Amino acid sequence: MISVVIPLYNEEENIPQLKERLVKATESWSEPFECVLVNDGSHDKTPQMLNQLAEEDSRFRIIHFSRNFGHQPAISAGIHHAKGDAVIIMDGDLQDPPEILLEFINKWKEGYEVVYAVRTKRKEGFFKKLGYATFYRVLHAISDIDIPLDSGDFCLMDRKVVNALNQEMPENIRFIRGMRAYAGFKQIGVTYERQERAAGEVKYTFKKLMGLAIDGLIGFSIFPLRLATYFGFLVAFPSFFAGIFFIVHRLLNFKIFGYSPEDTPGIATLAVAIFFLGGIILIILGIIGEYLGRIYIEVKKRPFYIVDSIKQKE
Secondary structure (H helix, E strand, C coil): CEEEEEEECCCCCCHHHHHHHHHHHHCCCCCCEEEEEEECCCCCCHHHHHHHHHHHCCCEEEEEECCCCCHHHHHHHHHHHCCCCEEEECCCCCCCCHHHHHHHHHHHHCCCCEEEEEEEEECCCHHHHHHHHHHHHHHHHHCCCCCCCCEEEEEEEEHHHHHHHHHHCCCCCCCHHHHHHHHCCCEEEEEEEECCCCCCCCCCCHHHHHHHHHHHHHHCCCHHHHHHHHHHHHHHHHHHHHHHHHHHHHHHCCCECCECCCCCCCHHHHHHHHHHHHHHHHHHHHHHHHHHHHHHHHHHCCCCCCEEEEECCC
16 A cells, blocks of 8 residues: 655645645556645644545545644654555645656665655745755765755655654654665655645745754754864964964064064954954854754653544544
């Protein structure tokens, strides 16, 4: 059986088209399917529409969160409740086209245990595309594991991969595409052109995108901590040699560029040095704080989502 996991947040305008296109796409493969729709605390008509969908078709199971927990916890809840031999993750705004799911399934039948989508084009604004491209390349460059470029959460995972994510990776701060890469197994990418949102407003605001980017960078790399060390050496070495120079300059009392040790030192130079060092220290403390904050969240072991109810036609 194939499970399709779709997180939804205020997607009332997309649900009818989503169901139509998804059901039509499933007709191209022979295996039975279930669709796990996760309502991530929507406050429009999404919950009612999903309940009606579950009443009409037993293949659709609805998981309602007690509040909005976020995209990554919603995906995690979906794969926790999915029962299929293969689990597909896709977004509910139809930017991930259901029509290419057959290609995922064919690759899975060839023996690949993870089939992930690689975006060749994005129909979004220039700055947003630039931001995504920059993030993926920075993540690829500094990550401790090989996270494929331009690959999002849109993918198919074999049951053994899903079990690994569910049972072996209990972390609260979720970054599914990184966890999927960390799990290993036999993986392959499938290229596709990412579509425009079918309807409604974009739910991933700049703040949420920045949060996801920081989670990915910090969750799968210790390079930022090393960067603090590099900053320290970058400042320490020139400062050490500059200190030696000024000591010698004072002891020998010679002029350089018309400046004598008896002259009053420049206030501007001193201010620049203080602000520069202060900035470096604050950056280092901020990096350490990000890691400490995530450790604090993890040690509390709070659930990263809470289910209010589950709806499915018997």
